[in-house]
Amino acid sequence: MPSSLTRVLTGNRLETGDVLWWNGSDWSPHIADAVAIGDEGEALVARLVAEERINDPALIDVTGEPGAFVPTTTRERVRASGPSVRADLARGSLSTEVI
Amino acid sequence: MYRYDQYDQAIVDARVAEFKDQVARRLRNEITEDQFKPLRLMNGLYLQLHAYMLRVAIPYGTLSGTQMRMLAHIARKYDRDYGHFTTRQNIQYNWIKLEQFADLLDDLSKVEMHAFQTSGNCIRNISSDQFAGAAADEVADPRPYAELLRQWSTLHPEFSFLPRKFKIAVIASDTDRAAIQLHDIGLQLRKNDAGELGFRVYVGGGMGRTPIIGQVVRDWIPVGQFLSYSEAILRVYNRYGRRDNIYKARIKILVTELGIEEFTAQVEAEWALLEPLGLDAPQAEYDRIIAQFAPPEFDPAASDELDLSDPDFRLWVEQNVHAHKQPGYAIATISLKPRAGIPGDASSAQMDVIADLATRYAQDEIRVTHSQNLVLAHVRKSDLYAVWQALEAAELATPNLDLVTDIIACPGMDYCTLANARSIPIAQKIAAKFENDIAEQRDIGELKIKVSGCINGCGHHHAGHIGILGVDKKGEEAYQLLLGGSGAEDASLAKILGPGFDENGIVAAVDKLIAFYRTARAAPDERFLDTYRRLGPAPFKEAVYG
Numbered sequence: 241m242p243s244s245l246t247r248v249l250t251g252n253r254l255e256t257g258d259v260l261w262w263n264g265s266d267w268s269p270h271i272a273d274a275v276a277i278g279d280e281g282e283a284l285v286a287r288l289v290a291e292e293r294i295n296d297p298a299l300i301d302v303t304g305e306p307g308a309f310v311p312t313t314t315r316e317r318v319r320a321s322g323p324s325v326r327a328d329l330a331r332g333s334l335s336t337e338v339i
Numbered sequence: 340m341y342r343y344d345q346y347d348q349a350i351v352d353a354r355v356a357e358f359k360d361q362v363a364r365r366l367r368n369e370i371t372e373d374q375f376k377p378l379r380l381m382n383g384l385y386l387q388l389h390a391y392m393l394r395v396a397i398p399y400g401t402l403s404g405t406q407m408r409m410l411a412h413i414a415r416k417y418d419r420d421y422g423h424f425t426t427r428q429n430i431q432y433n434w435i436k437l438e439q440f441a442d443l444l445d446d447l448s449k450v451e452m453h454a455f456q457t458s459g460n461c462i463r464n465i466s467s468d469q470f471a472g473a474a475a476d477e478v479a480d481p482r483p484y485a486e487l488l489r490q491w492s493t494l495h496p497e498f499s500f501l502p503r504k505f506k507i508a509v510i511a512s513d514t515d516r517a518a519i520q521l522h523d524i525g526l527q528l529r530k531n532d533a534g535e536l537g538f539r540v541y542v543g544g545g546m547g548r549t550p551i552i553g554q555v556v557r558d559w560i561p562v563g564q565f566l567s568y569s570e571a572i573l574r575v576y577n578r579y580g581r582r583d584n585i586y587k588a589r590i591k592i593l594v595t596e597l598g599i600e601e602f603t604a605q606v607e608a609e610w611a612l613l614e615p616l617g618l619d620a621p622q623a624e625y626d627r628i629i630a631q632f633a634p635p636e637f638d639p640a641a642s643d644e645l646d647l648s649d650p651d652f653r654l655w656v657e658q659n660v661h662a663h664k665q666p667g668y669a670i671a672t673i674s675l676k677p678r679a680g681i682p683g684d685a686s687s688a689q690m691d692v693i694a695d696l697a698t699r700y701a702q703d704e705i706r707v708t709h710s711q712n713l714v715l716a717h718v719r720k721s722d723l724y725a726v727w728q729a730l731e732a733a734e735l736a737t738p739n740l741d742l743v744t745d746i747i748a749c750p751g752m753d754y755c756t757l758a759n760a761r762s763i764p765i766a767q768k769i770a771a772k773f774e775n776d777i778a779e780q781r782d783i784g785e786l787k788i789k790v791s792g793c794i795n796g797c798g799h800h801h802a803g804h805i806g807i808l809g810v811d812k813k814g815e816e817a818y819q820l821l822l823g824g825s826g827a828e829d830a831s832l833a834k835i836l837g838p839g840f841d842e843n844g845i846v847a848a849v850d851k852l853i854a855f856y857r858t859a860r861a862a863p864d865e866r867f868l869d870t871y872r873r874l875g876p877a878p879f880k881e882a883v884y885g
Contacts, residue, residue, distance in 0.1 A: 252386060252390075254365070254366070254372075254437065255366065255436065255437055255438040256390065256391075256436045256437065256438065257386055257387075257389070257390035257391040257434075257435065257436060257437065258389075258390060259388075259389055259390075292368050292371055292372055293368070295372055295386055296386065312814065313814050314752060314760075314761075314814070314815070314816055315388070315752055315758075318388055318752055318753060318761075319388050319389065322389065323389070323753040323754060323763075324753055324761060324764060325681055325753050325761075325763045325764055325767065326681075326753075329419060339761075
């Protein structure tokens with residue numbers, strides 16, 4: 241599968257609204273922990289929707305390798321890194337420079 | 340300022356209790372997100388890119404020092420130590436946690452504040468003139484009427500599920516500082532030859548996807564009947580406004596499709612039925628509310644003299660201070676557009692400074708402007724220097740009101756799920772070219788640049804002398820350039836000048852526009868907007884694209 245078509249799973253925690261990434265067994269606040277999601281993605285999203293604990297679960301396209309995934313859209317890069325205008329609030333695992 | 344009576348507080352307490360229960364049920368998974376989402380939106384709680392965002396209502400943009408201190412407390416305790424003042428005179432917090440929301444609502448209600456009707460298809464927060472009660476040119480303080488509208492529209496059962504959101508603004512001067520012609524209903528309080536008060540009523544204005552300037556539906560409605568007349572307008576809209584297409588659901592589309600004559604006829608027919616029913620507030624209620632907005636006790640002996648020997652203070656006074664109707668007093672605008680800052684943002688420490696200044700020097704009142712600045716409306720001239728020194732120490736004394744660096748920007752894609760592009764970095768890059776040279780800014784003169792990150796237009800790009808609209812171009816941020824808009828009494832809609840730009844391109848284009856304007860203006864005091872209106876778009880287009 242070309243790296244440009246790699247997908248990862250993201251969503252927001254119900255209780256806090258925090259942006260999260262699926263690391264294969266649990267949720268992480270860092271995209272650096274995200275794992276590539278294969279054909280099981282849609283079923284995983286359907287399960288999460290039914291469980292009602294993660295808001296807006298979605299599979300998004302990324303480039304790069306595990307540990308250094310970068311979302312393909314500006315919107316998702318902002319979600320992963322934090323507001324580009326507040327470096328002090330950056331999440332740390334993805335520099336706001338990539339936005 | 341208006342203070343809640345037992346009914347106001349009971350309504351807020353009941354609604355807060357109701358929503359706290361809904362939050363608890365959602366956290367326990369007893370209701371689904373699809374069921375919960377419309378409930379949280381009606382209570383001002385969005386899910387944005389990074390977290391929940393809460394929009395707190397600031398009725399007609401007026402706050403007490405106590406309320407501002409609570410907003411600072413909320414920023415510290417529940418958010419990341421800052422808030423964002425919006426173009427609708429509200430405040431937004433960007434990092435709210437649902438699990439802490441019940442405590443937050445309790446804190447807000449302690450100071451007679453809440454967040455309901457700051458979202459959803461209902462009548463939103465009523466906006467007004469930030470100089471209300473202080474402006475020399477007003478016929479009366481417009482806020483008692485805005486307060487009546489607030490009470491009338493709060494949880495109004497008939498208007499809680501309108502075809503789309505509904506925004507009302509009220510002013511009482513010929514100078515429009517609230518963009519009333521760009522609201523669903525715009526109300527201008529006037530006085531007739533007999534000295535009676537009444538409203539000119541505009542309807543069907545708005546920005547967003549289909550920008551339209553409001554039209555006069557009635558040139559005069561006696562002040563005692565404006566609530567029933569507003570209700571008639573809402574009834575016609577609620578009955579005939581389109582619910583099949585979200586993009587055609589605002590009242591401006593209904594007014595356009597019917598034509599102002601037919602729309603007016605329907606409103607008048609509805610009002611003829613409504614008015615005899617006694618829906619308007621009795622005079623005693625008008626009197627009760629007007630009394631709460633009684634002018635503060637001004638000192639008639641207050642000196643009109645001002646020592647301007649400090650050149651930095653003089654700059655601030657010349658740019659950010661306006662004449663007050665009371666001799667010896669002044670209106671001071673606090674710029675929330677500091678060097679390298681984010682338009683409209685204030686830290687909790689800054690909010691505390693402003694609250695303390697309001698309490699000590701400004702009759703304990705603060706106003707929020709739709710340009711994302713704050714105002715101390717009643718300051719003794721003899722206290723202005725002390726106020727300025729305190730603001731300067733808190734990085735709140737930028738002397739740039741209405742200048743090129745006083746840029747409106749929505750949160751854009753740095754925060755907002757609806758945005759197609761970032762707004763704040765564009766505002767910062769444009770401002771960076773001018774912010775180190777205040778003399779150059781003043782030479783350019785009044786220039787209102789407004790940046791929106793999407794077609795919804797929260798950054799008021801259609802009302803910008805220079806408007807910038809962020810769009811998505813095949814997954815990349817791009818920016819359209821518009822010229823010639825105004826949200827003031829000379830309202831006009833900005834028009835697209837030509838092809839769009841990337842981030843650096845739009846900043847360079849604005850630079851070229853300003854350079855051209857400075858060579859083309861007929862006189863040093865001809866505003867950018869007036870030069871554009873005089874010359875038309877062609878030479879500006881040539882300057883950018885030629």
